Amino acid sequence: VDLLTYNGIHKVKELWLDKNEFKDEGVDVLAQSPQLKKLMVLSLAHNKLSNYSAQSLAVSPFLGHLQKLFLQSNRIGLEGLKALTESPFLSNLQMLYLNLNPVGPAGARILAGESKIKNLRELYLQKTGLGNEGVRALCESDNFQDLTLLSIAGNGLEDSAVDLLCHSKAFPHLITLDLYHNRISDQAVDQLKSSPNLKSVRAFQVDWRG
Numbered sequence: 001v002d003l004l005t006y007n008g009i010h011k012v013k014e015l016w017l018d019k020n021e022f023k024d025e026g027v028d029v030l031a032q033s034p035q036l037k038k039l040m041v042l043s044l045a046h047n048k049l050s051n052y053s054a055q056s057l058a059v060s061p062f063l064g065h066l067q068k069l070f071l072q073s074n075r076i077g078l079e080g081l082k083a084l085t086e087s088p089f090l091s092n093l094q095m096l097y098l099n100l101n102p103v104g105p106a107g108a109r110i111l112a113g114e115s116k117i118k119n120l121r122e123l124y125l126q127k128t129g130l131g132n133e134g135v136r137a138l139c140e141s142d143n144f145q146d147l148t149l150l151s152i153a154g155n156g157l158e159d160s161a162v163d164l165l166c167h168s169k170a171f172p173h174l175i176t177l178d179l180y181h182n183r184i185s186d187q188a189v190d191q192l193k194s195s196p197n198l199k200s201v202r203a204f205q206v207d208w209r210g
Contacts (some may be wrong), residue, residue: 003015004029004030004033004035009033009035009036010035010036010037010038011038012036012038012039013038013039013040013041014039014040014041014042015030015036015039015041015042015043016041016043017042017043017044017047018043018044018045018046018047018070019045019046019047020047021047022047023047023048023049023053024049024050024052024053024056027044027047027049027052027053027056027057028052028053028056030056031056031057031059031060031062031063032056032060032062033062034062035062036062036063037062037064037065038065039062039063039065039066040065040066040067040068041066041067041068041070042057042063042066042068042069042070043068043069043070044070044071044074045070045071045072045073045074045097046072046073046074047074048074048075049071049074049075049076050074050075050076050080051075051076051077051078051079051080051083052080053074053076053080054071054076054079054080054081054083054084055079055080055083057069057083057084057087057090058083058084058086058087058089058090059083059087059089060089061089062089063089063090064089064091064092065092066090066092066093067092067093067094067095068093068094068095069090069093069095069096069097070097071096071097071098071101072097072098072099072100072101072124072126073099073100073101074100074101075101075102076098076101076102077101077102077103077104077107078106078107078110081098081103081107081110081111082110084096084117085110085111085113085114085115085116085117086115086116087116087117088116090116090117091116091117091118091119092119093117093119093120094119094120094121094122095120095121095122095123095124096117096120096122096123096124097124098123098124098125098128099124099125099126099127099128099151100126100127100128101128102128102129103125103128103129103130103134104128104129104130104131104134105129105130105131105133105134105137107128107134108125108130108133108134108135108137108138109134109137111123111137111138111141111143112137112138112140112141112143113141113143115143117143118143118146119146120143120144120146120147121146121147121148121149122147122148122149122150122151123144123147123149123150123151124149124151125150125151125152125155126151126152126153126154126155126178127153127154127155128155129155129156130152130155130157131155131156131157132157132158132160132161132164134155135152135155135157135161135164135165136164138150138152138170139164139165139167139168139170140168140170141170142170144170144171145170145171145172145173146173147171147173147174148173148174148175148176149174149175149176149177149178150171150174150176150177150178151176151178152178152179152182153178153179153180153181153182153205154180154181154182155182156182156183157179157182157183157184158182158183158184159184159185159187159188161182161184162179162184162188162189162191162192163188163191165177165192165195165197165198166191166192166195166197166198167195167197168197169197171197171198171200172197172200173200174198174200174201175200175201175202175203176201176202176203176205177192177198177201177203177204177205178205179204179205179206180205180206180207181207182206182207184206184207189204189206192204192206
């Protein structure tokens with residue numbers, strides 16, 4: 001990757017590399033670069049990346065300061081998610097963008113299971129095929145106690161998913177809950193607003209029904 005020849009690369013704290021063509025091989029080169037030890041933000045959206053890229057990032061000893069990781073619109077599935085959650089080097093992540101990746105219910109179970117990523121503040125899972133079972137996994141997890149934003153828009157969710165959220169104690173510090181582009185009734189929205197388990201939420205983002 002040519003940018004690694006830049007003289008000041010060792011000082012860089014943010015890298016925005018969306019819509020590039022270096023694919024998995026380029027990510028592997030980046031992940032093996034000690035010049036990126038100060039990196040706090042890395043965006044690799046829309047790069048046709050596979051599980052291999054997630055695995056490369058997960059084993060990099062040079063990404064220990066990374067706080068924000070943008071991986072939306074790629075092809076990262078279960079093996080990649082497992083690598084990310086098991087990484088001893090990504091424990092400082094506070095924001096994780098996984099929108100438009102094939103996460104599904106099984107991926108949600110990985111994120112909700114045993115994980116070294118325990119400091120997440122924002123988790124984005126828009127259009128990842130979660131379904132109700134994926135939401136159930138998130139709602140039964142202890143991994144999201146510090147989460148302030150959860151985005152699960154566009155996941156084909158219905159009122160039963162709202163019921164799971166309302167009865168869950170998984171998100172005690174949640175401030176923003178994004179449920180846009182799901183099939184949620186006005187009654188379910190009222191249920192969200194009155195849930196004692198979601199009393200910290202200030203913004204319920206749902207489709208306006210007029």
